[in-house]
Amino acid sequence: MGGEQSRPNSSQQRNQLARQQNQQRQQAPYQGPVGNNQNQSSRQPNPLAQQRANQQQQIQQVPPIPQPINQQRQDDPRMQFMDQALNPNRANQYQQIYRKMTQNKRDLKNFKLLVYLNKESIKVNTTADNKLELSFKVDSLSDCLIRVNTCVSEKKNINNVPEMMYTPNKDDYTQEIHLKKGMQQEINFNQCKFDLAKMTGFELHKCQYNYYPITFSVNYQGRGKFYAFIIYGYFNKDGNNKINGVHITKQLVIINGIPFEIKNIYGLNMATGTTAEGEASDSAQEGVADDGDGKECLICLTEPRDTLIMPCSHLCVCRDCGNQIQQKKYTCPICRGNIGSLIPIDMIKKAKKT
Secondary structure (H helix, E strand, O other): OOOOOOOOOOHHHHHHHHHHHHHHHHHOOOOOOOOOOOOHHHOOOOHHHHHHHHHHHHHHHOOOOOOOHHHHHHHOHHHHHHHHHOOHHHHHHHHHHHHHHHHHHHHHHOOOOOEEEOHHHOEEEEOOOOEEEEEEEEEEOOOEEEEEEEEEEEEEOOOOOEEEEEOOOHHHHEEEEEEOOEEEEEEOHHHOEEEHHHHOOOOOOOOEOOEEEEEEEEEEEEOOEEEEEEEEEEEEEOOOOOEEEEEEEEEEEEEOOEEEEEOOOEOHHHHHOOOOOOOOOOHHHHHHHOOOOOOEOOOOOOOEOOEEEEOOOEEEEOHHHHHHHHHOOOEOOOOOOEOOEEEEOOHHHHHHHO
């Protein structure tokens, strides 16, 4: 009939009509609940849908702000390492460090101690008026300044190099002596005196951490550089608690700001065939001297002694025997102490040639 709406006959037509109606409903605005007679202008949209729409608009309108590259590099330690490695000024810094290290090696290779204070020559005398007098001998190939300090507190930097030596005051606890170039120069008792009454409140017979009862500092200049030779010690006492000598704990040489400790070499006189006058005989040296001529290695008994065992400082083996006992983890043939390292002594061969 003409007045009636045509109905779809097939299932395909019905499905197509349903899809069109669903699309129209989605595109149409929200009309509110069914049966609501309010006007369209007074109807409120769905709050969740409105919130999603606002979020999408904010995302589209406000573009993401990129993080600065510098901030990213600061947060990432790997980028910091790359920046330091690729820094053009870094190459200049490495070159300066390399030049400094190379120069220090050259200075150490060509270094010679121009001023030496013989620790065995240090003597002490106490007077009736409670004065402490010191005497010692110095061999000097250059003009130097000798500073004797008592009751010393030493300050070191991060590299363990002495920077300053503090005393209660300079007048009563420090003596300075200027020497010219010369050998076997003797400082007598009248040139170096201290008042024991000023030192009664201080420890004189023991070293504690960075405190030393007495120090001898020898300072001189050579080839535009400053050198220092420092001797640390404390006072010996007899049965009546009277000071009768100085015991040396260590000797230090500072070359271009690098400290080196001087140690005795036991057996050097026997290996070179020389004797040192005025030096006390050590038990280790006596043991070396009793063994044959005293110049041959204690293990093979054929090669000369040219290798120093550390840390005991015994010169008693040749280079081949020293390497073998170190590889097999043997001990020193004299004191039976552990072997930390071996130091070749080339001056033995030079002495034999001359």
